[in-house]
Amino acid sequence: MDLEIAHIPLSFYVHIPWCEKKCPYCDFNSHAIKDVMPEEKYVEALLIDAQMEINALRGRTISSIFFGGGTPNIFSALSIGKILTFIKANFSVLPNAEVTVEANPSRYCISSGKQIEESLLELRQVGVNRLSVGVQSFNDNNLLKIGRLHTGGQAVDFVNMSLHIFSNVNLDIMYGLPDQSIGDFHLDIEKALILKPSHLSVYQLTIEENTEFSSFRPNLPKDEVIWSMYQKLIQELKDADYHRYEISAFSLKGSECFHNKNYWLFGDYIGIGAGAHSKLSFEDRIERQNCFRQPDKYMEMVLKRNGSHKLRKNLKVEELPGEFMLNVLRLIDGFDVSLYSSRTGQKFQEIRKLVNLAEEKKLLTIFGNKIKPTMLGLNFLTDLQEIFF
Numbered sequence: 001m002d003l004e005i006a007h008i009p010l011s012f013y014v015h016i017p018w019c020e021k022k023c024p025y026c027d028f029n030s031h032a033i034k035d036v037m038p039e040e041k042y043v044e045a046l047l048i049d050a051q052m053e054i055n056a057l058r059g060r061t062i063s064s065i066f067f068g069g070g071t072p073n074i075f076s077a078l079s080i081g082k083i084l085t086f087i088k089a090n091f092s093v094l095p096n097a098e099v100t101v102e103a104n105p106s107r108y109c110i111s112s113g114k115q116i117e118e119s120l121l122e123l124r125q126v127g128v129n130r131l132s133v134g135v136q137s138f139n140d141n142n143l144l145k146i147g148r149l150h151t152g153g154q155a156v157d158f159v160n161m162s163l164h165i166f167s168n169v170n171l172d173i174m175y176g177l178p179d180q181s182i183g184d185f186h187l188d189i190e191k192a193l194i195l196k197p198s199h200l201s202v203y204q205l206t207i208e209e210n211t212e213f214s215s216f217r218p219n220l221p222k223d224e225v226i227w228s229m230y231q232k233l234i235q236e237l238k239d240a241d242y243h244r245y246e247i248s249a250f251s252l253k254g255s256e257c258f259h260n261k262n263y264w265l266f267g268d269y270i271g272i273g274a275g276a277h278s279k280l281s282f283e284d285r286i287e288r289q290n291c292f293r294q295p296d297k298y299m300e301m302v303l304k305r306n307g308s309h310k311l312r313k314n315l316k317v318e319e320l321p322g323e324f325m326l327n328v329l330r331l332i333d334g335f336d337v338s339l340y341s342s343r344t345g346q347k348f349q350e351i352r353k354l355v356n357l358a359e360e361k362k363l364l365t366i367f368g369n370k371i372k373p374t375m376l377g378l379n380f381l382t383d384l385q386e387i388f389f
C-alpha cells in the first residue's frame with residue numbers, strides 16, 4: 001500500500017449522544033436524558049479525546065466539522081463553541097471549513113433553557129455555518145406515530161428561524177411512515193419546497209433491530225405505495241431544481257454537503273465522542289477506529305488518557321474493494337477510476353473483473369474513466385455493492 005495522505009481530505013466528527021427521548025425507530029447511538037445530562041464532563045472528555053489525536057493528524061488539514069447525534073443542539077452553544085475553539089486551536093482547519101450542527105425542532109435549548117432563536121444565533125456566533133434539521137414530517141399525525149416530540153407547526157417555525165440565521169440548511173425528511181398515505185408525503189414535500197432549504201436528505205423508514213419498532217411493528221405502507229412515494233420524490237425535487245447527488249441527498253446548486261460527500265468519496269475522518277467512528281489513512285495502511293458506545297463508559301475510559309476508549313483495526317487489503325464501493329456507489333455521478341488507487345493504494349485493474357460483472361448486470365456504466373451506477377443499480381444498490389465483497 002502506498003497512499004499519498006496529503007491528497008486525501010480530512011473531516012472531523014463530534015458525537016453528542018443524548019436526546020430528549022428515544023424515537024421508536026432509531027438505532028443510532030442516542031440515549032434519552034435520564035435525570036441530568038453530564039454536559040460539562042462530556043465536553044471535558046471530548047477535548048481529551050481530541051487532544052490524543054493531535055500527533056496522528058499533524059500536517060493534515062481539516063476541511064469540515066460535523067456535530068452529529070443524538071441531538072447536538074441539546075448542548076449549549078457555549079459547549080459547542082468550546083469544542084470548536086479547541087479543534088481550531090490545535091489542528092489545522094481550512095478557514096472556510098463547513099461546520100454543521102444537527103438540530104431537532106424544539107422550543108428551547110435544553111441545557112441552557114434559552115429560546116431557540118437566541119441559541120441558533122449563538123451557534124452562528126461560535127462558528128457554526130450549516131444546520132441540519134431533523135424534521136422527518138410536517139404532519140402531526142405521522143409525527144406522533146414515529147414518536148417525535150415536535151408538531152408540524154413547530155418544525156415550520158424552527159426551519160424558518162434556521163433559514164433566517166443560516167444560509168446553508170438541510171432538512172431530514174422520512175417517507176414510508178406508519179399509516180402514511182401518498183397524499184401525506186406529497187404535502188410534506190410541498191411544505192419542504194415552500195421553505196426552500198439549500199439541502200434535503202430524504203430517507204425511507206426502515207425497521208432496524210433492537211428498536212422499539214422491531215418489537216412492536218407498526219403498520220407500514222405497502223411496497224407499491226412506498227415505490228410511488230419514492231418516484232414522486234425524485235420527480236418533484238428535480239422539478240424544483242434540487243440536484244440529486246447521492247442516493248438520499250438533494251441540493252440546490254453549490255450546496256452539496258462537503259462533510260458527507262467526503263465519506264462517500266472514501267475520504268478520511270476522525271470521530272470523537274461515544275460510539276464515534278474514524279477512518280484514517282497512513283502511508284502503509286488504512287485504520288478504522290470505534291469509540292465505546294455507552295456515554296458513561298466512554299467518559300470513564302477517556303479520562304484514563306491512555307487511548308483505551310477506542311478500538312483500532314487495520315483494514316485488510318481484501319476488504320478495500322467492498323469498503324470503497326459501499327460508499328462511492330451511493331453517488332449519482334459515480335467516480336473517476338483514479339480515485340480507487342488514490343484512496344485505497346490498490347490497482348484498479350485488480351477489481352476490473354468485478355466492475356465488468358456489475359456492468360454486465362446493467363447495475364453500473366463505464367464511460368471513459370468514469371464509473372457510475374445506473375438507475376437499476378441505484379434501485380438495487382445493495383445488490384450492486386455486494387458484488388465487491
Ligand code: SF4
Nearest residue numbers: 019022023026030070
Ligand atoms: S432524535 Fe434522532 S437521534 Fe434522537 S432518538 Fe430520535 S431519531 Fe434518534
